Amino acid sequence: SSQVVWSMLGNRQFCSYKMTTKTQNFCRNEYNLTGLCNRSSCPLANSQYATVREEKGRCYLYMKTIERAAFPRRLWERVLLSKNYEKALEEIDENLIYWPRFIRHKCKQRFTKITQYLIRIRKLTLKRQRKLVPLRRKIERRENRREEKALIAAQLDNAIEKELLERLKQDTYGDIYNFPIHAFDKALQQQDAESESESDAEREEEEEDDEDVDKREFVEAEDSELSDFEDMDKLETSSEEEQEEEEEVEKKGSHSKSKGKTPLKGPARRKRPYIEIEYEEETEPSTKTKAA
Amino acid sequence: AAGGSGTVPGEGSGPPAPERVLFPPTFSVSEIKNKQRRHFMFLRWKQQQRKEKLALKKKRRKEREALGDKAPPKAIPKTIENQRVYDETTVDPNDEEVAFDEATDEFAPYFNRQTVPKILITTSDRPRGRTVRFCEQLATVIPNSHVYYRRGLALKRIIPQCIARDFTDLIVINEDRKIPNGLVLSHLPDGPTAHFRMSSVRLRKEIKRKGKEPTEHVPEVILNNFTTRLGHSIGRMFAALFPHDPQFIGRQVATFHNQRDYIFFRFHRYIFKSEKKVGIQELGPRFTLKLRSLQKGTFDSKFGEYEWIHKRREMDTSRRKFHL
Numbered sequence: 001s002s003q004v005v006w007s008m009l010g011n012r013q014f015c016s017y018k019m020t021t022k023t024q025n026f027c028r029n030e031y032n033l034t035g036l037c038n039r040s041s042c043p044l045a046n047s048q049y050a051t052v053r054e055e056k057g058r059c060y061l062y063m064k065t066i067e068r069a070a071f072p073r074r075l076w077e078r079v080l081l082s083k084n085y086e087k088a089l090e091e092i093d094e095n096l097i098y099w100p101r102f103i104r105h106k107c108k109q110r111f112t113k114i115t116q117y118l119i120r121i122r123k124l125t126l127k128r129q130r131k132l133v134p135l136r137r138k139i140e141r142r143e144n145r146r147e148e149k150a151l152i153a154a155q156l157d158n159a160i161e162k163e164l165l166e167r168l169k170q171d172t173y174g175d176i177y178n179f180p181i182h183a184f185d186k187a188l189q190q191q192d193a194e195s196e197s198e199s200d201a202e203r204e205e206e207e208e209d210d211e212d213v214d215k216r217e218f219v220e221a222e223d224s225e226l227s228d229f230e231d232m233d234k235l236e237t238s239s240e241e242e243q244e245e246e247e248e249v250e251k252k253g254s255h256s257k258s259k260g261k262t263p264l265k266g267p268a269r270r271k272r273p274y275i276e277i278e279y280e281e282e283t284e285p286s287t288k289t290k291a292a
Numbered sequence: 293a294a295g296g297s298g299t300v301p302g303e304g305s306g307p308p309a310p311e312r313v314l315f316p317p318t319f320s321v322s323e324i325k326n327k328q329r330r331h332f333m334f335l336r337w338k339q340q341q342r343k344e345k346l347a348l349k350k351k352r353r354k355e356r357e358a359l360g361d362k363a364p365p366k367a368i369p370k371t372i373e374n375q376r377v378y379d380e381t382t383v384d385p386n387d388e389e390v391a392f393d394e395a396t397d398e399f400a401p402y403f404n405r406q407t408v409p410k411i412l413i414t415t416s417d418r419p420r421g422r423t424v425r426f427c428e429q430l431a432t433v434i435p436n437s438h439v440y441y442r443r444g445l446a447l448k449r450i451i452p453q454c455i456a457r458d459f460t461d462l463i464v465i466n467e468d469r470k471i472p473n474g475l476v477l478s479h480l481p482d483g484p485t486a487h488f489r490m491s492s493v494r495l496r497k498e499i500k501r502k503g504k505e506p507t508e509h510v511p512e513v514i515l516n517n518f519t520t521r522l523g524h525s526i527g528r529m530f531a532a533l534f535p536h537d538p539q540f541i542g543r544q545v546a547t548f549h550n551q552r553d554y555i556f557f558r559f560h561r562y563i564f565k566s567e568k569k570v571g572i573q574e575l576g577p578r579f580t581l582k583l584r585s586l587q588k589g590t591f592d593s594k595f596g597e598y599e600w601i602h603k604r605r606e607m608d609t610s611r612r613k614f615h616l
Binding site for chain 2: 127128130139143144146147149150151153154156157159160161163164165167168173174176177
């Protein structure tokens, strides 16, 4: 009757354990020895059948014989196999003596595979386990949205620029940067006598400033070294002459006006000494008249 | 209610609404059963609301102009930062207790310039390309840092080795689905461990208008908006990553900006165009962090003593309450 069963289930009619894929047929029956849907591996179509299954880390040998075919409850006989690999293989042999070669062989193979994966499980549990923390979609979305808004509220570029300018004012950079108006402001806060010594220091710093200028990546090199030094001299002379507030105010004012008047000098504006020199000449007559 | 919809003249989908539609006071748009009509009436109601609002604004502006100088000053718009719930742990700059704490905590050796920071950057197991590249870029940004691959080593065993080799800080970047999404920053000789959630990581090639590679100069550090005690300690942790004396010649600055509990990291190169203007150019990777927990000792998830954990149900109740 196993023939009949197979001709029905295997080929023609529907078997609920059978899973077909493009290349192969699989059998989902839990007692199946190989997992494929074959005449020799189908536990329903073979009246004498055996499998090896593991439960909670222990392996059992399940056997089915024709005599018990009428008693479904007692159909599968279970034998616990020993933990020792070789001993267990002998036990399989012993229990399945006189059984078809195919079943014996496949049982032993299956048992081997099972022991191998059990060993692996035990090894992996000793190593660090990766803990999976589920993402909460709503929370993720909320946090992303809040982050975007915080980014907009932060106005990072402005904040950084402000902080850097603050640090410049607080003189954390020391002598590296030389912006004459700034230095003259400080001179005003102190006394005039001290401002002279500062202007001396400035002359020295301007030379350093030249080196820095060459290092800076952004600035294009348009003016030659000679013009720098020419203007340096002018600045020296002018700084000696002028030590009054009004001129600096005028300088500032003229500086702001200058941008419209001489657009050709645009790139050179970054190097402040030159700009001031231009306008000092303009304002000189007025200051001289005032002095007079 | 049924009468209300009938009293309004000229309704219907075709003709445009009249200028001054008077809705009877007990009328509510939601009581009309017909969806099309209800929609139409709602639009009209909305238009009317808008008109009223505009009229109100105009009136107020006229009043303001009429008053001229005597007008009351303009109201400051409310922002989340303005409305922030006052946190009692906000640090007062002159607070002695805080100063004393900071002099004696784990970062004291750093701030007294006794130790030079040396950083170890690593990832979780089997990092994918993006994480690897991010680690490399981070290593260029932070001076005196080394990247080592994890290869299945347990953190608890790495830490004593690191301490033996004089590392001061350990950064572990956690990866999920091929992108970095977490950061564990641990100060080594039994310092605090902070666990962050990292988001919007941008590698250098993804940043638009970026400059050249960061050089070897020691960058400056800017820490913005770390106001509370917790924020203060986190800020110090970040500061301890960088050597104490920045090289101003390099003109590089690393910024940790805290806004509404999100810490934005940026790396820029700056140039002072004039006394009042500075230009900045972004180099380097950028990312945002959100603090998840702060632990007293070094990394120990089971037995560690947590100084602060983000508990969603308790701490996320108010939109205006922030912890950093």
